[in-house]
Amino acid sequence: MLTLYHAPRSRSTRIVALIEDLGAQDKVTIDPVSVPRQDGSGSRDARNPHPEGKVPLLVHGDAVIWESTAIALYLTELFPDAGLGRPIGAPDRGVLLSWLAWYGDVLEPVIVMEFAEIRHPVVQSTFRGMAEVTDRLSHALKDRPYLLGDDYSVADAICSSAFQFAAGFTPDVPHIQDWVARCGDRPALKNAIAFDTRLIETAGAH
Known part of the structure; x- marks a missing residue:
């Protein structure tokens, strides 16, 4: 199983959208965590294994993948049938x-x-x-x-x-x-943004 550590309305939102575009929602667990924000809100989450407390971070078994572009490439190659990547040898x-x-x-x-x-x-x-x-x-x-x-x-x-x-x-x-x-x-990006809104509303209710 794969786990994506995600903070709402952050750089990891695009990875949440990508997961849906890849049809991999049932293969990736999204684990919401808090991160320090530029406005001073938020804080580092002890559950987040990222060495700098940032997101996104993808964990796949013993593999830990950080940085959005690396995660995006990793996922598209893990789920090639969606056609969002290009295989080795493809002209483009x-x-x-x-x-x-x-x-x-x-x-x-x-x-x-x-x-x-x-x-x-x-x-x-x-x-x-x-x-x-x-x-x-x-x-x-x-x-x-x-x-x-x-x-x-x-x-x-x-x-x-x-x-x-x-x-x-x-x-x-x-x-x-x-x-x-x-x-x-x-639709995947719209759904990711709506998902973030629900996470923020849920956090605010506690």
Whole structure:
């Protein structure tokens, strides 16, 4: 059995949605935990085995997998029939892996720096900026509905999640905005958000 340690309205929400998109709800136990929040609320949960008390964290037997992109890739390869990943040897596997790496190596750092209003030449040259993010996404999506073509993949799930939960940073480009809306309209993501709401309401009632 697999266990996902999850905190509502956090980076693990996209993994809860992915689990449903993979049809793996009966294979993964979701264990809600608390985490420290930027507003000072929350706290580290002793039940969470993540070494830094963060989420998401996936435990599969003796294997412990952390970081969203690693967990997303692990799950898509564990449940390949959903078609959200690409098998070794597939022509577009390299592109999918590149988008997943780009999310963690470029997109999230850029958005965090924009939010924090950090400006420094070394940071800019290392991670790039919103102009480069916009150009990259605009080029990829200008003639296709999803990053790999006609079909939604785990690359869309992870990369679009940055703008699902930080909508103010969505580039002002119609086909990028349409892609974000298209990914956000998936029932699995809506159900994950509703699940989070129930968790928060239940916690507030205690």
